[in-house]
Amino acid sequence: MKKLLALVLTGVLGVSVLTACGSSSSAPSAAAETASTEAAAASTETASASGSALDKDTLIIGTNAAFPPFEYAGDDGTPAGFDIDLINAIGEKLGKKVEVKDMEFDSLVASIGNKIDIAIAGMTVTEERQKMVDFSDPYYEAVQNVIVVNGSEIASADDLKNKKIGVQLGTTGDFIASDIEGSEVSQYNKAVDAVNDLLNGRVDCVIIDANPAQEFVSQHAEELTALEGTQFGFETENYAIAMPKGDAALVEAVNQALKELKEDGTFDKLVAENITGE
Amino acid sequence: MTIGEKFTSAFIAENRWQLYLKGLGITIEIAFFAAILGLILGTVLALMKLSTHRNGKPGVMHYIATAYVDIIRGTPSVLQLLIMWFIVMKSSNNGVLVASLSFGLNSAAYVSEIVRAGILAVDKGQMEAGRSLGLTKGMTMRYIVLPQAMKNIIPPMGNEFITLLKETAIVGYVSLNDLTRAANLIQSRTYEAFMPLIGAAVIYFVVIKALTLVLGVVERRLRRSDNR
Numbered sequence: 001m002k003k004l005l006a007l008v009l010t011g012v013l014g015v016s017v018l019t020a021c022g023s024s025s026s027a028p029s030a031a032a033e034t035a036s037t038e039a040a041a042a043s044t045e046t047a048s049a050s051g052s053a054l055d056k057d058t059l060i061i062g063t064n065a066a067f068p069p070f071e072y073a074g075d076d077g078t079p080a081g082f083d084i085d086l087i088n089a090i091g092e093k094l095g096k097k098v099e100v101k102d103m104e105f106d107s108l109v110a111s112i113g114n115k116i117d118i119a120i121a122g123m124t125v126t127e128e129r130q131k132m133v134d135f136s137d138p139y140y141e142a143v144q145n146v147i148v149v150n151g152s153e154i155a156s157a158d159d160l161k162n163k164k165i166g167v168q169l170g171t172t173g174d175f176i177a178s179d180i181e182g183s184e185v186s187q188y189n190k191a192v193d194a195v196n197d198l199l200n201g202r203v204d205c206v207i208i209d210a211n212p213a214q215e216f217v218s219q220h221a222e223e224l225t226a227l228e229g230t231q232f233g234f235e236t237e238n239y240a241i242a243m244p245k246g247d248a249a250l251v252e253a254v255n256q257a258l259k260e261l262k263e264d265g266t267f268d269k270l271v272a273e274n275i276t277g278e
Numbered sequence: 279m280t281i282g283e284k285f286t287s288a289f290i291a292e293n294r295w296q297l298y299l300k301g302l303g304i305t306i307e308i309a310f311f312a313a314i315l316g317l318i319l320g321t322v323l324a325l326m327k328l329s330t331h332r333n334g335k336p337g338v339m340h341y342i343a344t345a346y347v348d349i350i351r352g353t354p355s356v357l358q359l360l361i362m363w364f365i366v367m368k369s370s371n372n373g374v375l376v377a378s379l380s381f382g383l384n385s386a387a388y389v390s391e392i393v394r395a396g397i398l399a400v401d402k403g404q405m406e407a408g409r410s411l412g413l414t415k416g417m418t419m420r421y422i423v424l425p426q427a428m429k430n431i432i433p434p435m436g437n438e439f440i441t442l443l444k445e446t447a448i449v450g451y452v453s454l455n456d457l458t459r460a461a462n463l464i465q466s467r468t469y470e471a472f473m474p475l476i477g478a479a480v481i482y483f484v485v486i487k488a489l490t491l492v493l494g495v496v497e498r499r500l501r502r503s504d505n506r
Contacts, residue, residue: 106466131279132469166453170466186453187463193364193453200368 052249053117058097061087062116064105066168066190068215069274070122070239073102082274083120086139087241089266093257104189106170109133113244118254122209124172124237133245136254138238139267144173144229145213147198147206150222154205157232166194166203172237173207192216199223211275279470288473294464301460302481308377308456309443315382316442317435320389323347325419327394343390350387356448358384363452373454377446385442392438396431397423429500436493440486457481 053059063071065079074080079100091098101116108119112133122142125135148154154163162182167174169187177185186203188194194206195216208216213226241258243250261267279287289295326343330336350358362380363373370376400423408418450459461478465471 106462107471109469110465110471128467129469169462174466187455187459188453189451193451196364197453200364202371 052247053244054094054096054247054250054253056096056117058099059091059094059118060116061098061100062103062108062111062119063100063121064108065102066105066192067122067209067212069211071120078102082270083122085270085274086261086267087118087120089261089270090241090254090257093260094253105168109242112242113247117244117250119242122211122239123242125240126172126175129242133242134247134251135240135242136251137258138240139258140239141236142209142211142239143236144176144207144232144234145210146227146229146232147195147208147213147217147224148204148227149198150225152205152225155227155231160205160232163204164202166197166206167191168194168208172209176234177207195220195224284468284470284473287468288464288470288477294467297455297460297464298457298477298481301455301457301478302485304374304449304454305443305446305456305458306485307374308381308446308449308454309439311374311378312381312385312442312446313439315378316385316389316438319382319386321393323386323390324393324397327390328397347387347390350384355381355384355445356451359448360451373449373452377449377452377454381442381446384445385438388438388441389435392431392434393427395434396427396429399430400426432493432497432500436490436497439493440489443486443489444482 063079063083065071065073065081067081069081070083071079071081079102084100087100088098103111103115105121108116108121108123109129109132112119119133122140123129124142125138129135146154146160153159160177160180160183162184163180164184164186165177165180166186166188167177168191169189171191174185174187177183186194186197188197191206191208191212194203194208197203198206199220206213207229210226210229217224217226241254243254258267287294289298323343323346326339327347329339359377359380363376367376367379404422404426405415405418408422409415413421446456447458449456450462455463457478461474464474468474
């Protein structure tokens with residue numbers, strides 16, 4: 001028994017020593033830097049050699065099917081929703097086949113140009129993202145909503161301070177919440193997990209785009225309310241389609257297709273079918 | 279972006295290195311408590327599994343432990359974590375506690391098999407000798423069999439701890455910011471995968487290498503009396 005105790009204590013000691021070891025973050029970073037030199041050299045090569053995604057017959061589309069009504073897992077399990085219908089219509093205009101891949105939202109931007117050609121996922125145009133990808137013309141205007149439990153005191157920007165806020169990792173709501181003073185932000189892989197934890201009382205509110213917010217609230221109408229972001233001073237944002245940086249031909253073709261779809265009424269029809277529910 | 283800029287944005291800008299450190303702290307915290315729980319519960323389970331009636335047939339304890347191990351080993355740990363978080367401990371706000379418990383219960387099943395194998399590897403004659411010297415079954419187990427079993431147990435147990443430490447990488451599913459999630463988080467801010475992911479991998483490696491070295495020392499000391 002003494003030996004067992006000794007063993008446990010050794011383990012305790014071991015782990016505490018490790019904690020100290022881990023703090024030397026300079027060692028791993030130096031190694032990472034050397035390793036990256038080669039990788040970076042390789043990636044610039046592929047980027048220059050690949051040309052426009054328009055040269056391909058099939059466009060690989062990335063989305064995150066956890067953002068109703070823009071994209072969600074359809075009845076057969078494959079992504080469905082407004083964005084999917086829209087990108088299919090665009091693909092038709094361009095004469096390309098479209099293959100939709102469902103992935104984590106936070107890895108979409110980093111995947112453009114290597115894993116996927118285009119990302120359509122209710123993605124807001126931000127300066128940070130524009131450094132990494134090119135966006136199409138905006139196709140939808142939205143604002144963030146704050147979901148609270150009925151009877152919550154949260155009603156203005158000041159009320160959000162020092163609160164526990166649930167968000168989906170890497171979304172606009174995540175960025176907003178992280179900037180709120182004293183906020184404790186829980187980042188979830190899926191917005192619905194954040195909403196679940198709001199129902200469980202683990203977070204005080206959830207910040208998410210207006211349309212999905214209303215979708216979630218409609219499923220729990222007796223417990224939850226979605227508050228307009230304007231009363232919290234959130235700015236209106238624009239959703240756009242993200243494409244590889246520097247692929248001007250693709251951006252132009254997509255913009256042209258988008259314009260045509262708006263002109264011939266297809267766009268409005270899709271909005272009515274998917275979003276406004278008419 | 280040049281490599282220098284990528285490096286800066288992934289590790290230095292906005293004090294992002296703190297996120298990795300905090301993440302590592304959470305990773306180790308969860309793994310540590312889970313390991314302790316796993317060790318204790320696992321040993322109990324192993325003894326339950328080896329327990330017999332007076333007539334030498336396995337008792338009800340044996341079946342309970344066997345069922346537990348079967349269920350835990352038969353389901354993915356990420357599912358166990360989600361069940362623990364969203365169903366069993368729905369009202370708990372302490373993520374580290376829920377995760378430690380979930381991983382501890384999971385690890386116990388594997389530890390119990392390691393301990394059981396370690397005990398069975400001790401020659402039957404040891405138990406017989408102890409019994410014939412007048413020790414009770416429990417005493418023989420405690421003073422003669424378990425100390426010898428310990429030597430067999432250490433190497434696979436180290437393996438289990440290492441697996442456990444790495445398995446905690448899934449706690450991002452329940453919005454805990456461990457080391458892997460810290461890398462995800464930074465990737466979601468900089469839109470650059472290479473630096474945060476490789477950085478986190480290197481940190482895991484350093485920690486596990488250190489753990490391996492410690493376990494090596496323990497193993498060597500236990501072997502000091504061996505004549506081979």
